[in-house]
Amino acid sequence: SAVISQKPSRDICQRGTSLTIQCQVDSQVTMMFWYRQQPGQSLTLIATANQGSEATYESGFVIDKFPISRPNLTFSTLTVSNMSPEDSSIYLCSAVTGNTEAFFGQGTRLTVV
Amino acid sequence: DQQVKQNSPSLSVQEGRISILNCDYTNSMFDYFLWYKKYPAEGPTFLISISSIKDKNEDGRFTVFLNKSAKHLSLHIVPSQPGDSAVYFCAASGHNQGGKLIFGQGTELSVKP
Numbered sequence: 001s002a003v004i005s006q007k008p009s010r011d012i013c014q015r016g017t018s019l020t021i022q023c024q025v026d027s028q029v030t031m032m033f034w035y036r037q038q039p040g041q042s043l044t045l046i047a048t049a050n051q052g053s054e055a056t057y058e059s060g061f062v063i064d065k066f067p068i069s070r071p072n073l074t075f076s077t078l079t080v081s082n083m084s085p086e087d088s089s090i091y092l093c094s095a096v097t098g099n100t101e102a103f104f105g106q107g108t109r110l111t112v113v
Numbered sequence: 114d115q116q117v118k119q120n121s122p123s124l125s126v127q128e129g130r131i132s133i134l135n136c137d138y139t140n141s142m143f144d145y146f147l148w149y150k151k152y153p154a155e156g157p158t159f160l161i162s163i164s165s166i167k168d169k170n171e172d173g174r175f176t177v178f179l180n181k182s183a184k185h186l187s188l189h190i191v192p193s194q195p196g197d198s199a200v201y202f203c204a205a206s207g208h209n210q211g212g213k214l215i216f217g218q219g220t221e222l223s224v225k226p
Contacts, residue, residue, distance in 0.1 A: 045214070
């Protein structure tokens with residue numbers, strides 16, 4: 001298994017600003033992902049964080065809104081840009097090791113006011 | 114289009130009895146299924162998984178059953194304990210999906226003492 005640390009764990013932000021969430025894994029992993037869980041809903045995949053190249057975004061998510069970096073095998077960041085109240089969600093980092101089970105960080109609870 | 118569905122938003126069970134959580138999927142390309150447990154303010158925790166080549170996988174009190182013809186899987190918890198009270202998510206992945214997971218909406222399990 002992998003231990004995933006995310007920070008911040010929560011934040012309250014003003015609309016129009018941006019927040020960068022950091023994700024650190026304690027071991028080298030093959031794949032890293034970012035998910036969003038909006039209030040009362042399921043987890044939705046935002047993008048796959050690719051090491052050393054541009055992230056691969058799912059339908060409905062774009063790089064300008066959610067820029068992602070992954071400079072090495074154990075670290076990734078997600079930025080939520082130009083925030084609006086609709087961006088209020090829990091954002092989750094996930095990592096897959098050699099097996100197929102995905103492990104998750106504790107999440108970042110974002111409230112946009 | 115909800116490819117993974119958990120039609121019961123909540124389930125209440127008496128301590129010591131069996132909890133059965135259900136999940137249906139529509140995409141026949143899914144070949145790997147996972148169950149996660151999530152407490153408030155924490156990230157999802159991996160519980161148990163099953164490959165499409167099996168119809169049952171057991172780990173302690175947790176058993177997952179897969180019915181491929183019906184595109185249905187279920188998680189059995191026996192005996193249920195109050196500490197099992199959490200939201201349970203079913204997730205699915207395809208062998209060509211690179212570890213990306215599609216989640217159901219979740220079922221909130223409450224185990225009463």
